[in-house]
Amino acid sequence: MSEAAIGRKRGADALRVTPRRRLTGLVAALLFEALVVLALLTLGTRRTVPMAEDRPLSTFDVTEPEAEPTDVQKPEPARQAKKETSTTPPLPTPVAVTPPPPATVKVPEPVVKLPSPVVTLPADQMASADLRNFPPAKPRGPAGPPAPRGEADSEVVGRAPNGERLYAAAWLREPYDSELRGYLSTADPGWALIACKTVPDYKVDDCVALDEWPNGSRLARAVLAAAWQFKVKPPRVGGSYKVGEWVRIRIDYGIKGRG
Incomplete structure (x- = not known):
């Protein structure tokens, strides 16, 4: 048998699946699925510790407290009172309300009687003052400025x-x-x-x-x-x-x- 035929035979034997190989792959697949199911079951069985209802919560600060200075004097009561009064908001300014002016009453003026303009004359003076006894006035036409001397009348x-x-x-x-x-x-x-x-x-x-x-x-x-x-x-x-x-x-x- 030639070398080429021998090589082809070996390749075919290598590709051939034996019953032993099949059994090994099946066991490995079942084992992997069992591990996945076990992992899922363990996730749901985790227990949580409940908090005690009667236990109060406490907070604390880890920083060290600063020492109070010994040379600082405490504020005097008067200054402290003045500071407290300065923070008090000012009272609103009262608005001045102007009262309405008093109503004026118009007093009627007194009526003053004037003397009568009629003058009584004696009978002889009344006759002489009658306008019918005066001669009638002569009618006058419209006049203009006087003409210069020596000029004749218009033609x-x-x-x-x-x-x-x-x-x-x-x-x-x-x-x-x-x-x-x-x-x-x-x-x-x-x-x-x-x-x-x-x-x-x-x-x-x-x-x-x-x-x-x-x-x-x-x-x-x-x-x-x-x-x-x-x-x-x-x-x-x-x-x-x-x-x-x-x-x-x-x-x-x-x-x-x-x-």
Whole structure:
């Protein structure tokens, strides 16, 4: 037999399980299981020692007590009392309650009788004091400042819209171009006549249009809108200015002269 065949035979014999080997493994497995069961049983049989209910618990400190210093003086009673009183919390501050003010009683003022303002006159004085015996006062028209001496009265140039006399106007100050430019810019060049009533402070009011040239130039309407800025003297009548009289004003636009 060759060496290779001999080696294969030995390997097969080594792998073959004999009854002896089987018995040995079975005994070892049963022994291991018995040990495990015994260990589990011994865990449940451990007894605990109960604590005595009547035995008190005591604690102690193993550190040595410090010796009290001999040179330290005990606090005096006064200082100790002062220390105890300082720790006492302060009492709350009482809140001052202000009483309500007393009710005031209004006393009515005494009624004082004044003497009668009626004065009794004799019969002859009563007759002389009758207002019906005085002559009626003469009506006066609105007056202005006195006219300078030597100047003639204003010229009458027609009739006002209400039928009164219409005087030629005299400028106190001719209107500036800046005052008329915005109003006359909406009209065509030409001239316009208006009639106004004089009022205090050399102003005019209640103005009405009289005439314009050319017709349809809308110049009279523009002059009426700008008349609130005019400064005109009242007409002179009887040597003095008469405020409230009517005057005629002419404005030229785009042609030579203005008056």
